[in-house]
Amino acid sequence: MQSNTTIAAICTGHGGAIAVLRISGENTLNIVSKVFKPLKKDFSLKDAQANRIYNGFIVDGETEIDRVVLTIYRAPHSYTGEDVVEISCHASSYIQKEILSVLIKNGAQLAQRGEFTRRAFQNKKMDLSQAEAVADLIASKSKAEHDIAVNQMRGGITLEIKRLRDLLLKFTSLMELELDFSEEDVEFADRSQLRKILTETENYLNRLVGSFKYGNAIKNGIPVAICGEPNAGKSTLLNALLNDERAIVSDIPGTTRDVLEDFLTIDGTLYRLIDTAGIRQTDDKIEKLGIDRAKNAISKAEIVVVVLNPTTDILQQFSQIIPEDFPKSKIIAVVNKSDIYENADTSVLPSGVSIIKISAKHKTNLEELFSKISALGSVDYSQDEVVLTNVRHFTIFSEALESVKRAETALSSGLSGEFVSQDIREALRAFAEITGDEITTDEVLGNIFKNFCIGK
Ligand SMILES: Nc1nc2c(ncn2[C@@H]2O[C@H](COP(=O)(O)OP(=O)(O)OP(=O)(O)O)[C@@H](O)[C@H]2O)c(=O)[nH]1
Numbered sequence: 001m002q003s004n005t006t007i008a009a010i011c012t013g014h015g016g017a018i019a020v021l022r023i024s025g026e027n028t029l030n031i032v033s034k035v036f037k038p039l040k041k042d043f044s045l046k047d048a049q050a051n052r053i054y055n056g057f058i059v060d061g062e063t064e065i066d067r068v069v070l071t072i073y074r075a076p077h078s079y080t081g082e083d084v085v086e087i088s089c090h091a092s093s094y095i096q097k098e099i100l101s102v103l104i105k106n107g108a109q110l111a112q113r114g115e116f117t118r119r120a121f122q123n124k125k126m127d128l129s130q131a132e133a134v135a136d137l138i139a140s141k142s143k144a145e146h147d148i149a150v151n152q153m154r155g156g157i158t159l160e161i162k163r164l165r166d167l168l169l170k171f172t173s174l175m176e177l178e179l180d181f182s183e184e185d186v187e188f189a190d191r192s193q194l195r196k197i198l199t200e201t202e203n204y205l206n207r208l209v210g211s212f213k214y215g216n217a218i219k220n221g222i223p224v225a226i227c228g229e230p231n232a233g234k235s236t237l238l239n240a241l242l243n244d245e246r247a248i249v250s251d252i253p254g255t256t257r258d259v260l261e262d263f264l265t266i267d268g269t270l271y272r273l274i275d276t277a278g279i280r281q282t283d284d285k286i287e288k289l290g291i292d293r294a295k296n297a298i299s300k301a302e303i304v305v306v307v308l309n310p311t312t313d314i315l316q317q318f319s320q321i322i323p324e325d326f327p328k329s330k331i332i333a334v335v336n337k338s339d340i341y342e343n344a345d346t347s348v349l350p351s352g353v354s355i356i357k358i359s360a361k362h363k364t365n366l367e368e369l370f371s372k373i374s375a376l377g378s379v380d381y382s383q384d385e386v387v388l389t390n391v392r393h394f395t396i397f398s399e400a401l402e403s404v405k406r407a408e409t410a411l412s413s414g415l416s417g418e419f420v421s422q423d424i425r426e427a428l429r430a431f432a433e434i435t436g437d438e439i440t441t442d443e444v445l446g447n448i449f450k451n452f453c454i455g456k
């Protein structure tokens with residue numbers, strides 16, 4: 001499907017020496033040739049070969065805007081599947097805007113967010129889950145996130161889904177055919193084989209749906225709550241870990257009122273560090289709200305760093321802050337201020353908790369803390385494994401899983417093929433929504449592509 005408009009946008013971000021603008025659509029060569037003055041005399045862009053680069057100037061009438069390099073791609077062998085030209089120019093924001101405006105003056109339209117990738121999807125250069133992975137790739141903040149996006153772009157989910165879909169489709173069609181012969185009581189679809197495929201599908205969907213918890217953590221950072229009594233040194237620790245004066249530190253107890261978050265990558269995994277208000281008894285209304293938020297952050301965290309002040313009873317502090325039933329394996333007890341008091345007896349702390357003595361103020365022993373966080377945060381995942389990071393996919397696969405389970409129940413309770421096939425059809429519809437084979441509503445597509453940047 002070719003769109004009849006030709007779109008243009010600046011693809012690169014701020015800074016750097018060179019910027020790239022991209023133009024895509026059936027009128028691309030026509031428009032660019034109106035504004036391009038080649039270095040080589042007697043050369044016409046319309047004769048340009050695909051996958052070649054050409055030197056010249058972008059001009060607005062008689063005015064030269066910049067000396068540029070063009071890269072030419074011809075439909076269907078381009079990112080969008082349409083004729084595409086990429087203009088590499090000098091990265092001054094003035095030059096970029098001038099080039100964009102001369103392109104628009106000559107018939108191009110300003111691309112919307114993700115419109116290039118949307119065209120790539122519509123022209124079947126990639127399926128929907130791959131297109132979504134492009135956005136994830138651009139946004140990836142850690143190695144794990146990057147690996148997952150690359151895997152999905154290669155068709156990680158799609159390949160397996162398509163294989164299962166083809167198998168299930170064969171069986172539903174056979175079962176539906178049986179209906180035409182209902183009087184003869186025949187079975188075209190081998191029930192035991194169908195059962196095997198349904199089980200296989202269920203296992204695969206279970207794995208996918210289960211991976212979302214981890215995928216979501218990778219995408220949004222594994223939450224690490226830093227908690228403790230007022231003045232224990234939580235904000236000092238946050239700053240030390242981030243190597244940045246992110247939070248206000250003072251010797252007044254109750255300095256931090258709200259939760260404060262920032263990202264940190266350790267060994268390729270993204271963590272979301274959450275500094276919280278010191279937990280204590282108080283009548284202050286605002287401080288109370290902060291303490292509620294701190295408790296909430298603790299309950300939702302994957303890792304809890306409890307910062308302890310060594311000059312008072314550390315077990316009492318620990319017990320006041322950590323709910324009794326909280327899994328000990330997720331807790332790192334950090335005994336702080338070791339520069340002024342290093343004899344704290346840590347053997348009083350519950351077993352199963354990781355323990356470390358540091359000085360947040362003097363940044364001592366932080367390496368050990370990093371490796372403790374990393375040990376708790378590292379999840380067993382292989383680079384080739386498919387991991388769901390996308391809420392849309394999670395919702396759809398969860399629905400598909402329910403349909404498959406219903407089909408299995410219908411099959412084992414000996415219901416007629418009609419019912420089994422209806423449930424399978426529902427799962428198939430869900431699969432098609434993942435790959436985009438059946439998505440037609442502009443609303444769904446609009447929602448997906450609006451998260452892209454302009455120029456992609
Ligand atoms: N000597 C020493 N002082 C520290 C250390 N870490 C923090 N402090 C001091 O302890 C005081 C409180 O530090 P903060 O980081 O604001 O403590 P907090 O836990 O965030 O306190 P609230 O936000 O009030 O709950 C400040 O005066 C810090 O300089 C440390 O390792 N050694």
Ligand SMILES: [Mg+2]
Nearest residue numbers: 234235255256
């Ligand atoms: Mg604080």
